[in-house]
Amino acid sequence: MTAYQQSGIWGPHNPGQSGKASPADARRTNRSLIFSLLFPDVQLSRAELGRRTGLSRVAVSDVVNSMLSCHLLRENGRESNGGKGKRGTLLSVDPDTLHIISIDLSQPHLIQGEATNLLGEPVMHVEHALRAVNHVDFDTINEVITPLHAATQNVIGIGLAMPGVVDGNGLVKRSTLLGWRNVDVRTPIERRFSLPVTVNNDATAAMFTERLFGKGGPNMMFVRLRRGVGGAVLLGDVPVFGENHAGGEIGHISLDPQGPPCACGKRGCLERLVSATSLHARLQRSDERMRASILREAGTYLGTALSMPVGLLDLADVCVYGQSDIVNDTLLSAAQAQLDLLTGSSFHTRTIIRRCECEGEITLRGEALSVLHDYLENR
Ligand SMILES: [Zn+2]
CATH class of the missing domain: 1.10.10.10 (Winged helix-like DNA-binding domain superfamily/Winged helix DNA-binding domain)
Structure with missing residues (x-):
C-alpha cells in the first residue's frame, strides 16, 4: 500500500x-x-x-x-x-490556533458564513439576506467575508461552497441557481483578502462532513434532495470529478422520457421526479395515503437511478441528505428495495441507502475541511 x-x-x-x-x-x-x-x-x-x-x-x-x-x-x-x-x-x-472562513452560497434567500476552527466547528456565524432571490455578486460575498476576516486570527484560507459545476481552478462553469456561467470566483476574492481560496460544489463540500464526522466510508455516494438533486461520489477516498467536473450530477438524467417536462428541456429527469421542490408541490395537495404513495414512487425512482453508479463503482453506501418530510423511512425503504432488486448478486455486497445524520451546517463545515485539505496539500 x-x-x-x-x-x-x-x-x-x-x-x-x-x-x-x-x-x-x-x-x-x-x-x-x-x-x-x-x-x-x-x-x-x-x-x-x-x-x-x-x-x-x-x-x-x-x-x-x-x-x-x-x-x-x-x-x-x-x-x-x-x-x-x-x-x-x-x-x-491543534484545533484552536488556526482558523478557516467558510461560505455557503447554495441557499436561495441568504448567504451563510462561518469562521471555524480546524475541525470545522464554528467560532463565528454570519448570515446575509439576499436582496433578490439567488442574486449573488462579488460585493455581497465580500460583505459576508469581511466581518469574519476582521474578527478572526490566523486564517489559513477561505472556502466557497457553490451550487453548480465548479472546476479545480475556482471557475464556476455553470450554476443554474445563480444564473452564472464561467465565472472565476476565486481570483477576485484571493486578491481582496490575500488568502488562498478553495471552491467546491455544495454536495462535494457536504460529503466531506459525512466522511469525516458521519458514517461515510471511502467508497460512497452523497445525494442531496433539495430544490434540485445534487450528488457527489467518493472513490478510494478521492472525490470523483470527471471530464467536466460534473461528476455526481445525476439530477438531469432522464428516467422517464414520457415524464413531466424539466427546465433543462428533457422530460422525466430525476430532479423533476424526486427533488424536494417537486415533491413538496405534490404532497401539499394530497391526503395521507397519497402522500405515502408519492414518496414510495420517488424512492423507487431514486433506487433505479442509483443502481448504475452503485453497481458500476461498487459503492458501499449511499447517504441521502434532505428534510425529514421527504428523506424519511417511506422514501428510503422504497429506494432500498428497488436498489436491492436491481443490483443484488452473489459478488456484490448489499449497498445501504441511508439518511445523513450529521448535525449542524454540514455544507459550511465540509467546505472548511476542504480548505484544510488544500492547506495540507499545497503548503
Ligand atoms: Zn432535467
Whole structure:
C-alpha cells in the first residue's frame, strides 16, 4: 500500500498529476499521513506514529516539528506506560490556533458564513439576506467575508461552497441557481483578502462532513434532495470529478422520457421526479395515503437511478441528505428495495441507502475541511 492510499481523504485529490515525486511532495505526503492518523482527536507519540506510518524516526521528527511550528499539531504531556521505560510526548491536532472562513452560497434567500476552527466547528456565524432571490455578486460575498476576516486570527484560507459545476481552478462553469456561467470566483476574492481560496460544489463540500464526522466510508455516494438533486461520489477516498467536473450530477438524467417536462428541456429527469421542490408541490395537495404513495414512487425512482453508479463503482453506501418530510423511512425503504432488486448478486455486497445524520451546517463545515485539505496539500 502506498503512503497516498494510507493517508485517506487527507491525501492528494488529483493523484498522478504532479509527475515525478520531489522531496517536497514526499514531505507533503508524510504530513497528510500523520495528520490523517491524528485527526480529529487521536493522541499518539512520535514512536507510535513511526510504527503506524513506517517512517523513520528522523522523518517523523522532521514532519512533526514542522507541523508543530505551524500550529497544525500540539504536544499534550506524556503517554502512560505503567512505569516501564521512557514515555513519549503525546501529539494531537491543534484545533484552536488556526482558523478557516467558510461560505455557503447554495441557499436561495441568504448567504451563510462561518469562521471555524480546524475541525470545522464554528467560532463565528454570519448570515446575509439576499436582496433578490439567488442574486449573488462579488460585493455581497465580500460583505459576508469581511466581518469574519476582521474578527478572526490566523486564517489559513477561505472556502466557497457553490451550487453548480465548479472546476479545480475556482471557475464556476455553470450554476443554474445563480444564473452564472464561467465565472472565476476565486481570483477576485484571493486578491481582496490575500488568502488562498478553495471552491467546491455544495454536495462535494457536504460529503466531506459525512466522511469525516458521519458514517461515510471511502467508497460512497452523497445525494442531496433539495430544490434540485445534487450528488457527489467518493472513490478510494478521492472525490470523483470527471471530464467536466460534473461528476455526481445525476439530477438531469432522464428516467422517464414520457415524464413531466424539466427546465433543462428533457422530460422525466430525476430532479423533476424526486427533488424536494417537486415533491413538496405534490404532497401539499394530497391526503395521507397519497402522500405515502408519492414518496414510495420517488424512492423507487431514486433506487433505479442509483443502481448504475452503485453497481458500476461498487459503492458501499449511499447517504441521502434532505428534510425529514421527504428523506424519511417511506422514501428510503422504497429506494432500498428497488436498489436491492436491481443490483443484488452473489459478488456484490448489499449497498445501504441511508439518511445523513450529521448535525449542524454540514455544507459550511465540509467546505472548511476542504480548505484544510488544500492547506495540507499545497503548503
Ligand atoms: Zn432535467
